[in-house]
Structure formats: C-alpha cells, structure tokens
Amino acid sequence: MFAELLPFWTKHWYHVVICIVSCYFLKLFYVSIKGIVFTENNRNSNNVEQLEDEETFFDDEEPALPKDLEHIPYKYERPSETELYSRASEFYKIVAARRTIRFFSSDPVPKQVIREIIKAAGTIIFCYIRKNMLYNLSLIGTTPSGAHTEPWTFVVVSNKNVKEQIRRIVENEEEINYKKRMGAKWTADLLPLRTNWIKEYLTTAPYLILVFKQIYGILPNGKKKVHYYNEMSTCIACGILITAIQYAGLVTLVSTPLNCGAGIRNLLRRPPNEKLLVLLPVGYPAKDATVPDLQRKSLSDIQVEID
Numbered sequence: 001m002f003a004e005l006l007p008f009w010t011k012h013w014y015h016v017v018i019c020i021v022s023c024y025f026l027k028l029f030y031v032s033i034k035g036i037v038f039t040e041n042n043r044n045s046n047n048v049e050q051l052e053d054e055e056t057f058f059d060d061e062e063p064a065l066p067k068d069l070e071h072i073p074y075k076y077e078r079p080s081e082t083e084l085y086s087r088a089s090e091f092y093k094i095v096a097a098r099r100t101i102r103f104f105s106s107d108p109v110p111k112q113v114i115r116e117i118i119k120a121a122g123t124i125i126f127c128y129i130r131k132n133m134l135y136n137l138s139l140i141g142t143t144p145s146g147a148h149t150e151p152w153t154f155v156v157v158s159n160k161n162v163k164e165q166i167r168r169i170v171e172n173e174e175e176i177n178y179k180k181r182m183g184a185k186w187t188a189d190l191l192p193l194r195t196n197w198i199k200e201y202l203t204t205a206p207y208l209i210l211v212f213k214q215i216y217g218i219l220p221n222g223k224k225k226v227h228y229y230n231e232m233s234t235c236i237a238c239g240i241l242i243t244a245i246q247y248a249g250l251v252t253l254v255s256t257p258l259n260c261g262a263g264i265r266n267l268l269r270r271p272p273n274e275k276l277l278v279l280l281p282v283g284y285p286a287k288d289a290t291v292p293d294l295q296r297k298s299l300s301d302i303q304v305e306i307d
C-alpha cells in the first residue's frame with residue numbers, strides 16, 4: 001500500500017513539508033500570544049501567590065452540593081394585602097431617596113455597621129494591616145447564587161495607606177480613560193455629571209468596599225469548582241449591598257474603575273480567580289454635598305403588564 005502511495009509522496013513531498021512547518025509556526029505564534037496575554041494579566045503580581053490555569057482544573061466528580069442535601073419546611077407568615085402594599089410602598093420610599101454621592105464626610109462609621117450591611121449581601125473579607133502584614137477575616141451572607149456557590153468576595157478597606165494606593169491606581173488609569181480611552185462622545189455624555197479622573201472620595205470616605213466576582217472556586221484539593229452565573233450572582237449581591245447601605249442611612253457610589261482590576265487585585269493580594277467588579281466608597285455625605293438634578297423614568301416607562 002505504501003508502495004502504491006509512493007508516486008504521491010514523491011510528487012507532493014514539498015506540500016507535506018510546508019504543512020508541517022506552518023503548523024510549527026502557528027504553534028509558536030499561539031504560545032507567544034498566550035504569553036503576552038498572561039503576562040499582561042499578571043503584571044505587578046510579584047507578591048501574589050499564583051494559581052496558574054495550568055495547575056488547576058475543574059473537578060467534575062465533586063458535586064457542587066451534597067447529593068443527600070436535606071429539604072426542610074419553609075417558615076413563612078403571609079401578610080395581609082394591606083400590609084403587603086404598605087410594606088412595598090415603605091420600601092419604595094426608602095430606595096427612591098438613594099442618590100449617587102461623590103462628596104463624602106471623613107467622619108468615622110462603626111465597623112460593626114459595615115459588617116451588618118455586608119452580611120446582608122454576601123461573604124465579606126475585612127482587611128486589616130498589622131506590622132506590614134495584610135490579614136483577612138470572613139463572614140457569610142444572603143444573596144441567591146448559582147448552585148449556592150456564593151461566588152463573591154467583598155474587601156472592606158479602611159486603612160488610610162491602602163486607600164491612598166487605591167486612589168493612585170484609579171486616578172492614573174482614569175486620567176488615561178478620560179483623555180484617551182473613553183472617546184469624545186462618552187466624555188461629552190458625562191459632562192453634565194461633572195465627573196473627572198480626580199476621585200477625592202476614595203480617600204475621604206471612611207470605607208471602600210471592593211466587590212470581586214469569583215470566576216471559579218478552589219476546592220480543598222486545589223482543583224477548580226464551577227461558579228455558575230458568577231457575574232449575575234455578584235451583581236445581585238451588589239444590588240442588595242447598595243440597598244442595605246441606603247437603608248442603614250449611609251451613602252455610596254458605584255464606581256467601575258476601567259483597567260484598574262489587576263492593579264487593585266494585586267494590591268489587595270486577592271487570588272487570580274477573583275476579578276474586580278465594582279468599587280463602592282461608603283460613609284456619610286459631606287455637609288455641602290450636591291447631586292445632579294436628575295429625574296427617574298416613570299413606572300409606565302419601565303413596566304409592561306401582561307394580564
């Protein structure tokens with residue numbers, strides 16, 4: 001059979017060689033691109049213990065939840081229809097008073113208040129620094145999540161020095177964002193809000209809450225655990241967080257620092273499975289705080305009823 005194919009090889013050998021050489025260069029190209037992307041994602045990460053993708057893989061045998069998970073009766077007291085309406089209206093009044101605040105008082109807020117707020121949202125990591133070491137303390141919370149994986153981490157920063165470093169990272173990137181990355185249309189659209197790259201609130205607010213989504217979890221055996229709907233679950237947790245801040249009587253601002261994710265993650269020594277979603281300064285508003293005079297869409301603009 002090989003002898004039969006001999007005329008083919010002798011005629012087309014150079015095609016085969018070209019094919020092999022092309023595959024080799026294609027692989028070289030892939031490896032170098034992967035290297036660039038990986039290095040870019042892990043810049044400034046010297047202090048972080050790396051969990052590289054090659055070292056962890058999904059453990060399919062491990063179920064997300066125990067197979068024999070017990071189901072227990074749900075304790076519920078049905079409110080009257082009058083009570084339903086009055087509670088819904090009362091809640092609406094509380095959340096309707098919420099505004100995005102960019103001017104904060106530096107007055108201290110008891111840490112216990114912040115802990116209660118974050119308990120309402122999800123797992124919290126309280127960071128504190130002693131003798132140049134960063135320590136974490138964790139609690140658990142209420143938000144629903146895909147397969148109950150609770151794919152979030154809330155880092156609460158009150159340390160002056162860490163807040164200053166975060167501000168430096170954010171302002172450096174935001175200056176580039178405003179001057180180059182966002183483009184003329186975007187900056188023009190933001191002009192009425194009077195925002196710019198100078199973020200004083202990052203150092204005046206007593207707390208910065210940094211919300212990370214965990215794109216996968218790590219099992220005790222070091223393998224990856226699937227975190228279903230991790231972004232959606234963490235966004236829901238952020239909604240509960242903002243509402244809890246408002247209900248407690250404090251103010252916040254949802255800031256989304258473009259291009260700051262890796263820098264802040266490394267500064268806070270968070271692992272590579274955690275990606276920064278939003279950053280919320282939390283505290284009292286400054287006495288002379290102002291807000292843009294905005295109107296919200298009406299119910300008929302946002303709701304469609306199908307009976």
Ligand SMILES: N[C@@H](Cc1ccc(O)c(I)c1)C(=O)O
Nearest residue numbers: 190195196197255256257258
């Ligand atoms: N993140 C930037 C820019 C910004 C600000 C407000 C806003 O509604 C939008 I869209 C973008 C900043 O915080 O300045």
